[in-house]
Amino acid sequence: MSAFLNNLLIRNARLLDPLAGTDSVGDLAIRDGLIVSVDSGPFEETFDAAGRWLIPGIVDLCARMREPGATQKGTMRSETHAALASGITAVCLPPDTSPVIDNTAMVNRVNRIAKKAAGAYVHMLGALTKGLGGEALAEISALKAAGCVGVSNGLNPVASPLVARRALEYAASLGMTVHVVPLDAALANHGCAHEGAIATRLGLAAIPVAAEALAMRQWISLVEDTGARVHFGRLSSARAVELLASAKRLGLPVTADVAAHQLFMTDADLEGFNAMAHVIPPLRAASDRDALRAAVGSGLIDAICSDHQPHELDAKTNPLPQTEPGISALETLLPLSLRLVEAGLLTPLSLAARLAGSPAQILGLSQGGFALGARADLCLIDPTEEWRLDGRNMLSAGRNTPFIGETFSGRAIRVWRG
């Protein structure tokens, strides 16, 4: 399914280049892992794409590989290969591995494990604070030098607005983007469901929308003050979409992503205490889902990510509040996103932008398009192939997904990693 080739000519593909903004049928050539001119032949091999869609390899802004630290849930090998087979040629790892990625030795260690796994390329966010403790700054300059593409405190809170402000200033002076999951920990209060009629009826501890809005307002205020670049990850509410829109209207340097499952599920999926729908940030109301979909359609939300969190069976085998949150989502990121094209929310070109072009830019990677000399990470999509998600066929070690048994139209049928 995936291939590493010295040189190859892909013929007759629908080339979707989100950086150039072009959508045209043509040929594309690869030599030594880079995109080269089709006139620079001869090529060892020719591949006929038969008009199917070729997009730059998907860059997943948030995927946990579980190694190091939780290999009962997944390994670098299992997860990076699940990614690659799903058209995701690069993943961005949050720093909340065990141990935490807050020093160069850990960056090097993860890089070694990833290289050995030889699946999707693994980028890393370094910890914003030491041990993700929220108090003292991590050595962000050293993390940058070691190759981190941004910094983040994951889902761990930062101790105070003062620490947050200084962290933004410090990161900004290094040109590092700060990735934030806006969720105020005090308001979230260990809840497991969106605050509303369904959580109330089921008796589930609730997370109000204000937990997200308050955090987002605070970070936006600090961006106003510092000019630091902030990426908001995993938005869940209509209120967050409004705040993002107002920040972008002001010209603030902010971007955002949403997890694919947020575009298709709501808190109603918790009915019957369905632990597969237990995610953080929580699935919210239908009106929130619709606002997120509209924002993905318009491009206000820049990127769609998997928020991949594979789990062993035991982690989801408990009463819902005592299960671990998260979905094994690599293998449904592209198929779910293709449903947005089918629904008319995205064009094939804007699909390529949300999955590849924009996330590559957010991470500052020189990929995400078909420019000559760019890394030849490529994903060929058959947008019509009907298939059914069967847990037994999943490549991820985690089978924890609410989409098992669902039929999808379209998926990655061929992937090249440069």
Next chain:
Amino acid sequence: MTHPLQLTPDGRLRHLLTVEGLSRPLLTDILDQAERYAGQPSSNRGSRGLKVPLLHGKTVVNLFFEASTRTRMTFELAAKRLSADVLNLQIAASSTSKGETLLDTLKTMEAMQVDMFVIRHEASGAAHFFAQHAAPEVAILNAGDGRHAHPTQALLDVFTIRRHRPDFENLTVAIVGDILHSRVARSDIHALRILGAKEIRVVGPRTLIPAGIEAMGVTVHNDIDSGLADADVVILLRLQKERMVGAFLPSTGEFHRDFGLTKARLAKLKPEVLVMHPGPINRGVEIEGDVAYGERSLILEQVEHGIAVRMAVMGMILGDQGDAA
């Protein structure tokens, strides 16, 4: 939302996990069965001395992950009066954290040929979890899961109401206090709706009323006087002392001042009003001591009916059909 999990394909009780989704005929059937065990309303004899061979040879395990005295006792009495063998297991949360998962606990007990588990657990959805994983021949009876449901309490509450006021369609019922954390409130609301109560109110400060509860078919009152006006039934909930932590309330004193059922408040209500409480009561907090055992109070009747209702449910789930009482 129905819960087919707790029903057999032909609509009989297989487990009892929640009142939500029970049909009115099935709920009424449970109450009617309970009448057979409860004795005459005036006799004050109840089910005392009653011994029915319905569950002879069956094993019921009370599996309590949360401390409980009265609920566990009434389940034990109910099972014994139906001639079942009863085991009580109080499992501290710490022992499951030793490494045995909930599922391990369930499977271990199942291997001992248990017919029914009566389960109380701190997590909402625990009873559903057990029912989903239980062997086909094992029944689950929810004795309280987190904030979600306490179905036998709700059944005994409506059983008690029905004995005094069978005309549910004329009744205004006020549920007062900590609605947010209360599985009793949620189950009572379902039961009262199914039986067609005219109006159900929840009464308490905003901090103790969960968002969107109106969708369950109730009206919200943050003021006790409007909440109790013209009420036919007042159900008071126990206020846990730990609610003072976490800024839900400043003090039990202030709660009593604003939401406690005092003699003075009672005097303003309809003379035939029914006062109920699932127990154990906090005197001087949600209820004034004199009111708790006053002439309008049904609190002790509730306890007694708890046995009859639990006998009915156990009999309907485990007993041979048509054989009951």
